[in-house]
Structure formats: C-alpha cells, structure tokens
Amino acid sequence: MLLSRATLELVPETVHTPRFLPEKLRSGLLHLGCGNFHRAHQVTATQAAIGQQGVAGLDWGITSVTMRRPDLAQSLSAQDNLYTLLTREPTGTVASVMGAITRALHAGDPSADIAAELAAEGTHIVTLTVTASGYHLRADGSLDPDATEIVADLGQSRPRTAIGILAAGLARVRTQGGTPPVILCCDNLPHNGETLRGAVLDFLALRGDDALAGWVADTVRFPNTMVDRIVPIPSADDREDARRFLGGLEDRIPLSAEPWFQWIIEDFEGKRPFWEAHPGTKFVSDVDVFERAKLQMLNGTHMILAYVGALAGLGTIAEAAADPALGTIAARFMRQEQTAGVALPGNETDAYARDLMARFRNPGIVHEVERIGRNGSAKMASRIIQPMRENLMAGRAVTGATLLIASWIRWFALHEQEALEIALVDPRADTLRQLCAEARDDHAAQAEAFLAMESVFGPPLPDHDRQVENIATMLRRLTEEDVGSLLRSLAH
Template identity: 50%
Template sequence: MPEPRRLRLDRLDAVNHRARLPDFDPMALECGILHLGCGAFHRAHQALATQRAIEVQGDAGLGWGIAAASMTRATVPEQLRPQDGLYTALERSEAGTKAEIVGVLRDIVHAPTDPFGLPARIADPRTKIVTLTITPTGYLLEPSSGRLMDSHKDIQHDLLKPLRPRSAVGAIALGLERIYAEGGRPPVIISCDNISENGRTLRDAVVNFASLRSGRLANWIARNVRFPNTMVDRIVPTASAADREDALKLTGFADAAPVSMEPFLQWVIEDFAGPRPLWEAAGAQFVSDVAPYELAKLRMLNGVHMMLAYLGGLAGYKTIADAMADAAFAAAAAQFMQAEQGATLAMPAAKLQDYAAVLMTRLRNPAIRHDVSRIGRNGSTKMATRLFRPLLENRAAGRPAPLTVLAIAGWISWFTQRQGMARGLVITDPRKEALLALAAQESAQPQAQARLFLGQEDIFGAGAAGDEALVDELATALRDLRVLSVREALRLRLRHENITH
C-alpha cells in the first residue's frame, strides 16, 4: 500500500468534507504572536482560540498569525514544517470525534537553531503578544522563595551568550532589553502555564533576570511591560497512534502532529489595554481579577484529578474516566469537590454545584484517555496548593476532609513496594528517589510513615509532623489502603447526605 499523502497547504481543498477548515487563507497571516513552547496544550487551546478569533475578525484579524517556538527538542518543528504548520485538532466526546484543521501557525521555530534568535523575534515591532506554555519547571524558580535560580546553568548561559538564550525567562528579558535600547513599545507577555499568579510570577522572574544585566532595565520592565495573570483549562491527553489514525480517517491526509482534546475550553485573562485577537469568540473571558477562577480550578479540577489519579492507580485503573466509571469513585469525586475542596472557596452554593456537575461530566468523558500516571506526576510540587493547603483550611474551620487525607495517603502509597511499585505505576517526580527511600524506611508502620512524610517541610510546610491528630488520621488512611480495597476505603469516608454526582 502506498503511503498516504501528508497534510499541506496546497492540499487543503482536497481535505475530507468531514473536517472543518480555517475560514481564512493561512498564507495571508502575519505573525503578531510569538509563542514559547509549541506543545500539544498550546495547539489545542491558545492556537485554536486564535483561529476562532481570526475567523470572526476577518481581514482585521490577519495580523494574528503565530510563530511557535520549541525551546529545546526539534521533534514538533520536524513534524510540522513538512505540513506547512498545519495540524488536525480532534475534539473527542461520547458523541464521537470532530476534526478541524488549524492554520494559525505560520512560522515553526526550533529555538536552538533559529537563525533570528528569540530576543530578535520578541523585539520585532510586529510582535504584539508573547505567550508561553513551558510548564512550571521552565520558569527556573527556587521552590522555597519563588525567586529565579540565578545560578542555574541555563540562566548563566543566557547571561554570557545573550544572542542565543536557552531559557524562556532569559529570552524574554533579552528581547525586552533590545526594545528598551531602541525606545520601542514592548509586547504584552502572557503566561498560560498552570501556576499560581502566573503573570506576576513570570514578571518577577524576568525582572530578576534583568537585574543581573542592568538595574535600569529591570526598573523599565517593572514599570512598562504588562504580564497579565491568566487561567487556562482544557484536558489535552498525550498524543497517540490512535490520534494519527483518526486524523487520517477524518481528513484523508497523514498528520504527524495531531492533537486530541475534550470539548470544554476555558481561558480567563486579566484585562489589558492594547491590540489583541478577539479571543472572546472562542469563549475567553477578560476580567479584572483572575484569582477566584484560578483557585476554583486548582482545587476543584486539579485537586480531584490528583485524588482520582493516586487512588485510581492503586485500584488498578489506567485512566481518570476508567476510575469515574466506578460508582464509589464517582461518589467520592462529587463529595470531594463539593464538601471538601468547594468548602474552601468563596463561591455561592448553586454555582459550586453547577461547576462540580460540569467537572463530573468532563471527568467521565470516555473518549479522553487521561492516564493516571501522567496526572500523578510531580506530586511533591503540587501537593501543597492542590491538596494540603485546602486540608489545613478545612481543619482550621472544623470541617472534616477525609477524602483529602485519603488522597494524600494514596500518593504516599505510590512509593511503597507492596502497593504502587507492585502495581507498576509510573512515578515521575523531582524527589522520586528520596521519597522511595522514605517509603521503604518505615513501610511496615503507618504511624511512623505518616510522620516521616509530613515531616518533609518543602512539601507540607513546617509543623505538620507535630500535629498528632493529623498524623493519626493520615496513618489510619495509610493502614486502610493496605488492608482494605481502595473502594472499601472510599466507602468508609462517604457521607450519606445527598451529594450531586
């Protein structure tokens, strides 16, 4: 059988009618946006939102093409360049799969080999907006202080070789340095990463870097460059062979870089003045304060994802949807969101119930294969904001939070030989080796194990190991996960009052 033809601009007219095409000429676009981190999430979220904005704006939107830069690996550029930047977005739900060809990526950049260099692209007057999805680790921040790790090898490299920076923070600061020297107008810098106060966090990191170059530059950036906070939400699973097969079936052309996604998309952006795409056309919200939206997502969606991943993995489930198909897990998810995490939010009861109902539908979507090992990765860096801080707030208010404690016990159990390791769970964590050693140290004694883990101050903060009631409750949860099935441990903690699920 001959190889199927590859997706390309000159073949758009031959794309199967079942696939939606861009309602504009991709060749007419000019790059007004530079995106750092050309991964699947960006292509399923911001890029698709920009496509919708251009379609609504017509000719007035043709200045919002995207130059998408891969910061390290050349994999995505090598996949997208033969396709003229085109790719297939696959929206998956119980009703089936919809395909759309996305045509907003007009320049595909591999930063380490880019002949222009990221600082020059940022300083280009045509660049009005810089967006980022580089994951939290890409910000190179010290966990304890949140300050830039100025001794990091990439930061030191960028200070010595400013024409070819390796870090996103260095690239932005060095691009802004050029604009400052030339008296130009800086672009708006928009972080789309899932970190608290992402705009302020990025601003502080860039100012920290700039101060290592020049105090005047740092002051100019602090006064003149806008870094709006944002909240992004869409479930985008890791690409698979099934995605490539479906892209071929629905479009008629081979696609080396399709993305799969759920129907839901949310993007909340702190309002800013100046030119921007009409992202509202894709449902984006411009608000004065992103914090309430960010906290709700962090605790409700991200928190329940962690609970389902750690406990679902121990129960033998491979995906979040698999766990949600179990009535005990579904009931636990509803109670966890409404009675535990939701109780810490300043949200009216009716709105909280509606939000939880939307999340339940999303979590149950069987067309989205959201792997528990992927959701559970880097738990030591997420534990404080998503599970432990809400737990402390509930305890301070006298509210029980048994499912939160069980979720933390589930995370600890991933590191034990008889539970997580025996099930072959894939653990990805910056403290993996230390936590494996910790779990082995007192693996036969839940009380001692609970105290050892709570004593990790960089994860749980100071004083947790001295809270005897908390140690006892966590030890009980650890013991239950050893002697009972996960479903039985969940049922012991379920309430009998009516929780919508």
C-alpha cells in the same frame, strides 16, 4: 500524502478548515511551550479570532516554540504547521484543521534565537504553557535559585528556560528602545501573571541586573489568566481518525480535546487578537475567583482521581471518575473540601461541580492517570494544601486531602521498591524516593518526612502532628488492605 497547505483543498467539506489563507499570516504572537494543550487551546482561540477579524486578523499568526521536543517542531514544519484537532463529544467527534501557527521552532536549536523573536517589532504578546514545573518555583511561588536549569541560564547568552528566555528577550527590547510585549502565563499557577512577573524579577536579581529589573517592573504587563480544557496525550486512534476525516490524507500530529473550553484573561490595553470570537474566552477585571475554582475543584480533583485511581488499577481519569466508589469520593472531595475559599455563588458552584464530574467521565477523552500524576510536588501547595489549611482552620474535615496525600506518598514508596507499573515523573523524584527508602515500612516516618518538606507543602499545617498521624494511618491502610475494598468503605 501529508496534510499541508498544498493538500488543504483536498480536505472534505465535513472538516472545519481555516477561514483564511495560512500562508498570508504574519507572526504577532510568540508562544513558549508548544505542546498538546497549546495546540488545542490558544491556537483554537487565535484561529477563531483571525477568522472573525478578516484581513486585520492576519497580523496574529503564532510563532510557537517547543521547549523540549524538537520532533514536534519538525513535524509541524513538515506539514506547513497544519494539524487536525479532534473534538471528542460524548456522542461523536468533530474534526478541524488548525492553521494559526506560522512557524514552529525548538528552543534548543542553535539557529533559533528565541529572545530575538520576543524582541521583534511585530511581537505584541507572549503566551506560555510550560507546565508548573517549567517555572522552577518554590512552594511560596518564588524562583528556586538552586534549580539546575536556572543556575545554568544565569550564565547563558542563549537561555533554555522560559524565565531565562523572557529575561533575555526583554533585555533586547529595552536596548532597542521598543515597546515590550504583554506576557500572558497560561499555566495552572496561583495568580499566574503576578507569579511569573515575580520569577522574572527574581532571575534578574540573581543576575545582578537592577536596571533591567526596574524597567521590567515599571513597563512590562503580566496579566493573570485562567485556562481550562482537558487535552489527553495523542494516540494511534487520533491518527487513524484524522486520516479518515481528512479523506485519506496523513496527519502525523493530530490531537484530541474535550468540547469544554474556557480562557479567562485579566483585561489589558494594547493590541491583541479578538479572542472573544471563540466561545469561552472572556476578558475580566479579576481572574481570581475563576482561577481558584479551577485550580482546586478541577486540578485538585484530577489529582485524587489520578493518585488513588492508579493504586486501584484504574488507568484513565474517565475510568476513575466512573468507578462507583472513587467517583463518589472524588465528587465529595471536590464539593466539600476543594471549594474552600471559592467565591462562586452556591448554585454556580454546584453546577460547576456537576459539569466537572461529567467531563471527567467523558469516555471519548482518554486521559491517563500517569500523565495527570506528573510533577505533584510542584502542584501540591496551591491545589491541595491551601484549601486543606483553610478547612483545618475552620474545623472542617479533610479526609479527601488525607487520602490524596497518602496515595501520592504511596506512589513513591512503590516506585522505590520497583513495584509501580507506571512512570513516575517529578522534579523532586530522587529526593522523595530516597525519603521512602530511608523509612521503608515505617509509614509514620514517611508521612513525617514528606510533610516536613516546606518547599512542597509550605509551613506546618494546623495541628500538624495530628495530620501526620492521619496520613500515616491512611498510608498504612493503602499498603496493607485491598485498595478497592478500602475505597468502598470510605465511600459510605
């Protein structure tokens, strides 16, 4: 039997279940980007809020939209939108049935009018987790007007991108004379609310809709947020563990997550769930310090563990962080380079760094380096180049950033030679592979060509030629030396 509303009463008492009847929920939230992270993060906080608020909380069900995966929407619907979340503690697993999603839709379904869902009277908040590449931004944070999907959406009545859907939905709200929902970006972008607002306005400018752009600028709120939870790709082990916890019921879409949970939201007025019911959720006046610490210290260090770890034959973040040499390099990179501009008090910075390395080493979280390494060109500027630039201007060493960038280039060089054993996913993959093909075996030329891409790296770095030379030298060493031996030498 499948997990469903009809079988929910069969779930053993050892499993946490919703403190409300899922069939009583009404949708007050629209989410774009129904994926693993959303199901382990925003849904978790919303379920806690509904349970805490009682009858009043029943207005906060979630209409969740998959942008690219019709199979997930279908699987959720088949289970009445219930699924199992397995919280992987280092010493064991805690199972919970999640029931805050009221409907699961696919953006590509001709019968699903997502813009109308946004404009519905009961929709008070729109949240998004479409990944950094899903916004089609340039390195400076503005919308890329040449992005294929953005160009296509400019002429669509049923847009497919998050930006296009927001523009179409807000246009309907204005036409109907309604109150626009609050738009909460929950992706790892610098100043994500402000950035998303700018991208929507850029889109409307491309479409020539000055009246709507002015209305959006004056009336729609885009608070900044910061989200933090490690959620690996669901595995066969997750399905087997879910079946065991559920007493034999089948769950086709369980997922696991680490115990850590954080959601920092810029305070805003208006209707909202009592998200603070979930520990780790906090409304603040300024998200910036939390956002920058997370983007640089967590996400940036994730990147070095992924890119270097893959070259060293390490398949997961936990394996990479536990490796004596790479773990030492990553911890040093995090604390000495990635704290540039992070305004946490010194003792808090140290504690956060220790907590992060412990989280990375959690063996219960199988986070593949291949997954973390995706879409590097969309992440490089904010997570790596910004602190690198500040360190260079202050005269501080950037050895970790140099290793990271060289390792990333090496991924494309190996892929171009059909010698990379993992998948390479990046919005600029074809261009970057071509750069490696044109400069095959010429490490200086490869480094120079990559760093010349201002859409990825921004303007030239301080002492730019020296940085190109250092990256080229590291790229040569990664090519010619045993990576494990090289890391052991760099760790000392």
